[in-house]
Amino acid sequence: QVRNELALANAQELINKINEKCFSKCITKPGNKLESSEQTCVAKCMDRYMEAWNIVSRAYISRVQRESNSQGESL
Amino acid sequence: QVRNELALANAQELINKINEKCFSKCITKPGNKLESSEQTCVAKCMDRYMEAWNIVSRAYISRVQRESNSQGESL
Amino acid sequence: QVRNELALANAQELINKINEKCFSKCITKPGNKLESSEQTCVAKCMDRYMEAWNIVSRAYISRVQRESNSQGESL
Amino acid sequence: KELGKFLESENARMRLQQSIHTFTDLCWDKCINKISNKIDRGEETCLTNCVERFLDTSLFIVKRLEETRKNLS
Amino acid sequence: KELGKFLESENARMRLQQSIHTFTDLCWDKCINKISNKIDRGEETCLTNCVERFLDTSLFIVKRLEETRKNLS
Amino acid sequence: KELGKFLESENARMRLQQSIHTFTDLCWDKCINKISNKIDRGEETCLTNCVERFLDTSLFIVKRLEETRKNLS
Incomplete structure (x- = not known):
């Protein structure tokens, strides 16, 4: 259950960040409704943000592993 | 008492935001004292921020009410 | 021990701020390694940030003291 | 139990006010x-x-995430 | 009680340091x-x-808010 | 004790995920x-x-701080 709450918190944080970044990139002048061009932009932006999140995850985790390996060696 | 603390926290947060926004808008080059023109600007900025806060509150609360009504209907 | 934890939290916060400010000032286009020119910039930026931190500390603490003195007088 | 209800509604009120602060900040800029x-x-x-x-953007994002998840499973 | 006093003063110290971090951040920019x-x-x-x-701006804002409240009541 | 270990590893996982959110935010911009x-x-x-x-910048800063401290003492 702790793990579920964690996954939920993680998803929630990702949604918040996407919302913040993609609203600021795609809705420059908020109008009477969410235009279809704005929806397309948000959809694309959301996919790019999740791609970026994956790239960053891989880079960070592989770095953490390299650091802990080299620390093991130096002991 | 809980409610009082809440109201206080709310007022404190509003003051912090006004401080941050209006300092950055009105005091571009901090001098030896708060000039009267800067005071006038802060006073105006503060009134505008509270107006904005009211407009945003109304918009948000009316949206929350509309959503909960339409959810009731769709059940 | 509480005091040690506090000092640690304080140092950690200072490191985080330096990291954030100096990365954004010195590493505009992140390359394959931290260039020596970037290292020089980070070292300088770090010294300036700590200088600024000291100046701000002095200014803030002396203001707090002035305010509490003048409050004492007005009583 | 009454206290629990009271605290919960205060909690909701707090989240509402926090959202209003966040939106005012964002929309002011x-x-x-x-x-x-x-x-x-x-x-x-x-x-x-x-x-x-x-x-709208929030709802759009959540909806689209749910659809992606449905298509995957 | 002594512990309470000690913790309270540490608390004040922490808030002071947090303010210094916030001001350094803001004034650096x-x-x-x-x-x-x-x-x-x-x-x-x-x-x-x-x-x-x-x-000064903080004090000015708080003072002005209090005056507004006084005029209303 | 098992629970303690579990919670600690969940804690580490949470900090890891929080770092990933922070880096994605920063590097996206x-x-x-x-x-x-x-x-x-x-x-x-x-x-x-x-x-x-x-x-690298983090490590560089921490290393340099430690050297400064060593030279002072």
């Missing part, structure tokens, strides 16, 4: 350029639309 | 443009004034 | 200018380097 004597019609419309479109 | 070998006189004055004027 | 149909090679390299260089 998007809609208010110069400080005039009153918020004008254009700025008021911008602020209201900013809140509405931000919430 | 306002006063420091390029990184030179030392903080020069102009930058130092700017940093000190930035802290002072920010606190 | 540094590396992604316009939204295209896919993240291109240049953007991907920039994102990876951004994480690596940010961590």
